[in-house]
Amino acid sequence: MARILLIDDDPSLLDALTLAFEDAGYEVLAACDGVSGAELVNREKPALLVSDINMPRLDGFALCKKLRAEGSSIPIILLTSRDSEIDESLGLELGADDYVSKPFSTRVLLARVSSLLRRTEARALPEGKRLEAGRL
Secondary structure: OOOEEOOOHHHHHHHHHHHHHOOOOEEEEEEEEHHHHHHHHHHHHEEEEEEEEOOOOOOOHHHHHHHHHOOOOOOEEEEEEEOOOOHHHHHHOOOOOEEEEEEOOOHHHHHHHHHHHHHHHHHHHOOOOOOOOOOO
């Protein structure tokens, strides 16, 4: 099963999510802030990232912007208590693939992760393969 990176500065939520994702069969990496999370993305190459927005050192918006600026295409789900339309649209404009407001259902979050992974894996080319179209 896929490796998922969870980033949240709330240790109890991070522990609960880790258990839920492991129970669902995922390999879980965890970080408590955006800087540590960015390092794990670059070093461990997880299949998907679930990140809180309000964190120390590097918030979820800045993390999303940083990863996209570096060329990362990792699927990102922002998980936050900030539920305004402006925050949601900002997160999506910065490159997030989904935005989930707290409180949330763990079952629905897992379904969103599974759905996003299916779409991402369907578009990925096998290792060492390339796609050609005419003279492109």
